[in-house]
Amino acid sequence: MKVLNCECGQRITADSDEALIESVGQHVQTSHPELVGKLSDVDILNMAEELE
Numbered sequence: 001m002k003v004l005n006c007e008c009g010q011r012i013t014a015d016s017d018e019a020l021i022e023s024v025g026q027h028v029q030t031s032h033p034e035l036v037g038k039l040s041d042v043d044i045l046n047m048a049e050e051l052e
């Protein structure tokens with residue numbers, strides 16, 4: 001389980017790296033269009049925390 005607490009307060013959870021990257025990508029497109037193309041997959045994973 002991965003969780004990413006976005007700077008806007010949104011909490012995004014996913015059960016795999018791939019799912020997290022996809023969910024965050026959708027969130028960025030919806031809520032942070034200025035960040036589209038600026039956040040790499042590695043950036044997203046570095047911002048995420050692992051949950052049991």
Ligand SMILES: [Zn+2]
Pocket residue numbers: 006007008009010027031032
């Ligand atoms: Zn956000």
